[in-house]
Amino acid sequence: MTSPIKISAATVNQTPLDWSGNLDRIIRAVKEAKSEKAEILCLPELAITGYGSEDLFLSYWFPQKALSQLSKLIPECKGITVAVGLPIRVQDKVYNTVAVIENAELKGFVAKQFMAIDGVHYEFRWFTPWKANEVIQVEFEGKSFPLGDLTFHHKGIHYGFEICEDAWRGNERPGYRLKDRKVDLIFNPSASHFAMGKSQLRVELIEESSKIFDCYYCYANLLGNEAGRMIFDGEIMLGKSGVVISRNELLSFQDFQVRSFYLKPEVQNLQPVISKEKEFAQAASLALFDYLRKSKSKGFVLSLSGGADSSTIAILVSEMVKRGIKDLGLLLFCQKAGIPLPPKEITEPEKYLVGKLLTTAYQGTKNSSDDTFNSAKSLAESIGATFYQWTIDEEVKTYTEKIEQAIGRKLTWEQDDITLQNIQARSRSPIIWMLANINNALLLSTSNRSEGDVGYATMDGDTSGSISPIAAVDKFFILQWLSWAEKNLDQPGLKWVNSLQPTAELRPLERTQTDEKDLMPYSVILEIEKLAIRDRRSPMDIYLILNEELKLESSLLKEYIKKFFRLWSRNQWKRERLAPSFHLDEFNVDPKTWYRFPILSGGFTEELEQLDQI
Known part of the structure; x- marks a missing residue:
């Protein structure tokens, strides 16, 4: 390699079918890289279309439209080499490619060789993997260009590509062949989903x-x-000789970021890897902001019970405002969120904007406690959220009396426990939806992953919502996170909720209902869940592993495992109907993205019977 040159990498916040917006963000990133005197710029995988375009990739017109956007980008690349991702259709096959443009001239397309097919990824549905060492010619704007396993030269630098999943394939990965071809630089344009850690x-x-x-x-x-x-x-x-020499700050609210560096092994301003608690706050708050603005909604509505789940979501909205203002500035944040600037006399603009973007309501019953009301009210006040309160006893009474008259008997807690619990949760749904409709806002559902596992949620009750921000996060983590957030995010309003034991408050207070009494300890649910869902272990495997790891009586552990699998099996229909959720952890239970399971099944009957034989 000759004298050092400057290269750039850029990240862009794209949206499927936002053709002009996607192209504009790419062009602005190119201009910034040029202003920083970069000679090569690498943009992410499928940056022109967005990675999440799903079955649009299968159509004939969609890849063609991506190529038309490429033709608009090419003239913007004078004086710089730009690598940008887009899909290419060749007859009946679609390839995930990177187009390389050098000084406003297209040089060719590099095709991805390995498809991501695990977890949230489904690339084999859309794309065909490219074979190593193969190159074909494709037509573009009346000319022929190479497509396939290509490398390129710039001045004295020989460079190639591994596209996202290509790099995660061990000894099969293209990097080994690129080494044999003596490249000096490998770019990895990626669409790698966030997960804590x-x-x-x-x-x-x-x-x-x-x-x-x-x-x-x-x-x-x-x-x-x-x-x-x-x-x-x-x-x-950017890495060299086993050392990361440059790394940016993650989860920005900006439309794009450009990071430039000279190709010389000097460590530059590294950003440390942050804790999972902080990652969760940053990722979820950014996801909420993007969902808000891309859905063109006017804010959020939340049924704030005073418990852990709804309190977590309220804090995430507060963090969205706080981080957004810090990252974008007050004016740009308000413009992107679609809300007016606070009046000049407002001394706490963050709290003021939370009040404009988040409306909460405490919907009490005779089974609700003063503790949860005080928890909800003090939290809403501390972050500035609009807060309403009302009771739903009248609605519950009306529904109950109607069904009692119809069936000719009174409902009792001894005979109708689940029915009497569920009607309270469901009675809260219509009125909170009214509030969301009035505000043209997104209703936030409060279900967490542990509840999703075992169906500990009322369908059309606490599962109601437009988006379910924490449905991919376990309850054990949420409880720990709330204690962390009180101190580390300066959220004193969490003092009340952190002093309470999680409870649905759907039974009479004298029955002392708690979540863990209804189910099992959340820490145990997490351990069973990781083995059953993440690792796909059998009930027997889980028993043998946890019997060694957990300090529980063997008989009690067996009962917990049985309960988990029985509840899991019978509640798949609920998971099928949960509101869309953010993927935040290493796995989730959303059948549309991570874990598919039959709605009807034998429910592990034989597998659970085997536990009684040891």
């Missing part, structure tokens, strides 16, 4: 890749809640 794995990948391939390794990921569920953290990294 995943950034550290990427750091290790870039360190290892730059070392074993003996080259510079440059990584560029997409940014934001692109299409509703997956979040991209916008990570940019």
